[in-house]
Amino acid sequence: MRPNSQALKHRSLHETEREFGGTLGAVCIPVLLPLTVLFLISVSRSPGASLLQWPPAVPSTDQLWDPVAPVLLLGWIALHGLLYAMPLGKVSQGLALRDGTRLKYPINGFHGLCVSGVLLMLLLALGAPLGSLFELLLPLAVCAIALSFLFSIYLYIRSFWVPSHALALGGNTGNPLYDFFIGRELNPRIGNFDFKYFCELRPGLIGWVVINLGMMMKEVELRGSPSLAMMLVNSFQLLYVADALWNEEAVLTTMDIVHDGFGFMLVFGDLAWVPFTYGLQASFLVEHPQALSSLGSLTIIALNGIGYYIFRKSNSQKNQFRRDPTHPSVASQSSFKTVALFKLVFSESRQILPHCTLSRLETIATATGKRLLVSGWWGLVRHPNYLGDLLMALAWSLPCGFSHLLPYFYVIYFTVLLIHREDRDERQCRAKYGLAWDTYCRRVPYRIFPYIY
Numbered sequence: 448m449r450p451n452s453q454a455l456k457h458r459s460l461h462e463t464e465r466e467f468g469g470t471l472g473a474v475c476i477p478v479l480l481p482l483t484v485l486f487l488i489s490v491s492r493s494p495g496a497s498l499l500q501w502p503p504a505v506p507s508t509d510q511l512w513d514p515v516a517p518v519l520l521l522g523w524i525a526l527h528g529l530l531y532a533m534p535l536g537k538v539s540q541g542l543a544l545r546d547g548t549r550l551k552y553p554i555n556g557f558h559g560l561c562v563s564g565v566l567l568m569l570l571l572a573l574g575a576p577l578g579s580l581f582e583l584l585l586p587l588a589v590c591a592i593a594l595s596f597l598f599s600i601y602l603y604i605r606s607f608w609v610p611s612h613a614l615a616l617g618g619n620t621g622n623p624l625y626d627f628f629i630g631r632e633l634n635p636r637i638g639n640f641d642f643k644y645f646c647e648l649r650p651g652l653i654g655w656v657v658i659n660l661g662m663m664m665k666e667v668e669l670r671g672s673p674s675l676a677m678m679l680v681n682s683f684q685l686l687y688v689a690d691a692l693w694n695e696e697a698v699l700t701t702m703d704i705v706h707d708g709f710g711f712m713l714v715f716g717d718l719a720w721v722p723f724t725y726g727l728q729a730s731f732l733v734e735h736p737q738a739l740s741s742l743g744s745l746t747i748i749a750l751n752g753i754g755y756y757i758f759r760k761s762n763s764q765k766n767q768f769r770r771d772p773t774h775p776s777v778a779s780q781s782s783f784k785t786v787a788l789f790k791l792v793f794s795e796s797r798q799i800l801p802h803c804t805l806s807r808l809e810t811i812a813t814a815t816g817k818r819l820l821v822s823g824w825w826g827l828v829r830h831p832n833y834l835g836d837l838l839m840a841l842a843w844s845l846p847c848g849f850s851h852l853l854p855y856f857y858v859i860y861f862t863v864l865l866i867h868r869e870d871r872d873e874r875q876c877r878a879k880y881g882l883a884w885d886t887y888c889r890r891v892p893y894r895i896f897p898y899i900y
């Protein structure tokens with residue numbers, strides 16, 4: 448094999464704007480985010496659980512390192528690697544690549560979740576101390592961070608041996624720090640094993656709910672039974688992960704798979720950030736038990752349900768539309784009626800959005816041949832799926848009460864992430880669809896929050 452020197456010589460396949468603060472971001476983020484993970488885990492179990500304490504408590508070496516942690520982490524990833532490679536579930540094709548080919552992906556992440564669930568139940572029945580994950584959380588996070596760096600270095604180096612059409616458009620600037628961070632190769636694979644697709648939804652996402660279960664078992668050890676708050680956090684987040692894996696095929700049309708290279712940003716996000724920060728509420732609840740009223744619990748369950756409904760319906764509508772625009776489910780009357788109801792609830796007068804269609808499927812043609820949905824969920828705001836996701840994020844924090852900011856870290860971070868992501872997506876859509884995108888923006892003026900943003 449020969450390094451893709453031609454691609455290097457031309458510095459960039461595509462002169463795109465640098466994202467995440469360019470080189471400065473590419474240097475600072477890989478330092479600051481791993482420290483943030485360790486800081487958040489340490490703080491979540493400290494009595495004060497204060498995000499603002501200064502100077503922050505520095506964990507001792509004993510707290511950061513445990514030889515069991517690398518064994519557990521590598522064993523877990525190997526188990527999921529094995530399940531990925533098993534002939535379970537169907538095989539689906541991704542979108543067409545720049546060279547016209549389409550990659551094949553096994554759709555068996557939900558099988559992986561079920562097998563993991565059965566194995567965990569067996570381990571619990573055999574008396575395995577799952578609550579020890581509470582003490583192992585910091586060492587596991589340290590190992591996941593170290594693995595993210597090593598794996599990203601491997602991905603960066605191997606990207607010099609692939610043909611230039613296999614590189615991500617935005618990850619080939621010639622600046623090694625930036626390219627290492629943002630990812631050079633679009634779909635790094637060994638044989639049929641696709642690293643990005645594997646990491647996106649499996650070891651980290653399923654690992655997150657296993658850690659949550661470990662926190663619940665720790666609570667049982669400490670107080671004899673799981674609290675309602677802990678059960679709500681566990682069930683909401685399990686629903687989210689199970690939904691992502693059940694609809695695994697939809698990931699094939701997301702920005703991460705279609706557009707972004709596989710570099711430190713995604714590797715660290717998938718293997719360290721998601722499993723160790725998304726479930727902070729559960730580790731917070733171990734040391735800071737909360738009492739919930741029935742009314743409070745029902746309100747939180749309703750909020751999670753509404754968020755989930757918007758999230759699922761809008762994602763499904765767009766995915767189905769992209770796969771088959773004529774599919775009857777895209778034009779299902781129920782989705783239009785629900786959105787119409789939403790609009791009536793949100794605004795006293797329909798005149799606020801004069802152009803929006805409430806009752807039938809309407810689309811805008813673009814020069815690329817693809818159309819844009821402009822009614823139903825995608826006529827309410829330009830990213831209804833983000834709206835649903837954020838409502839769920841809030842519902843995950845509320846069981847932790849209002850005494851601390853820490854359990855709200857996820858919803859605050861996620862709001863910033865999705866506003867930034869929405870902005871990235873808008874720029875890409877404007878570049879792709881030009882005037883048609885401007886028309887869409889005029890007809891659907893709000894980005895994520897109806898009548899607010």
Ligand code: NDP
Pocket residue numbers: 700701702703758762765768769817818819820821825829830832833836868872875876
């Ligand atoms: P989206 O699923 O929102 O996809 C954006 C793409 O959809 C656009 O680039 C465009 O692509 C297409 N599109 C936009 N508007 C329209 C329209 N009106 N009609 C038809 N197609 C349209 O992108 P994401 O990958 O950001 O999000 C997927 C899900 O994942 C979301 O629910 C999000 O909340 C969630 N998510 C969760 C994260 C987490 O950490 N928990 C992180 C990131 C996302 P094209 O036209 O080329 O098809």
